[in-house]
Amino acid sequence: xxxxxxxxILKLNSNVVKRFxxxxxxxxxxxxxxxxxxFWFGNYASKELISLINGENTINDIYSELxxxxxxxxxxxxMEALNNIIExxxxxxxxxxxxxD
Numbered sequence: 001x002x003x004x005x006x007x008x009i010l011k012l013n014s015n016v017v018k019r020f021x022x023x024x025x026x027x028x029x030x031x032x033x034x035x036x037x038x039f040w041f042g043n044y045a046s047k048e049l050i051s052l053i054n055g056e057n058t059i060n061d062i063y064s065e066l067x068x069x070x071x072x073x074x075x076x077x078x079m080e081a082l083n084n085i086i087e088x089x090x091x092x093x094x095x096x097x098x099x100x101d
Contacts, residue, residue, distance in 0.1 A: 003097060007099075008059050008099065009057065009099045010086070010090075010096065011096060012094065012095055018050060027044040028042070029041065029043065031050070031089075033093065038093075040089065042085065045081075048066060062082075067079075
């Protein structure tokens with residue numbers, strides 16, 4: 001991912017609102033960029049990820065927290081999924097970098 005390292009801190013773009021719908025497809029995370037009305041949809045696992053993107057946690061903090069919920073053999077699959085979600089949110093301007101040490 002461009003510009004993002006383990007020490008990078010991310011936050012939601014100030015134009016983004018979030019909502020979690022518990023009854024939509026067994027739980028759906030919805031982000032909307034109010035500036036351009038782009039939408040992003042995710043599942044319950046993405047809700048946990050997005051709650052940790054708060055302008056305080058580093059990527060390493062976020063991944064450590066989330067990976068503690070998975071078995072060792074799942075790490076590679078989970079890491080790939082997390083990287084893909086973060087890259088997608090970053091490229092579509094739903095999240096932004098706070099720092100980049």
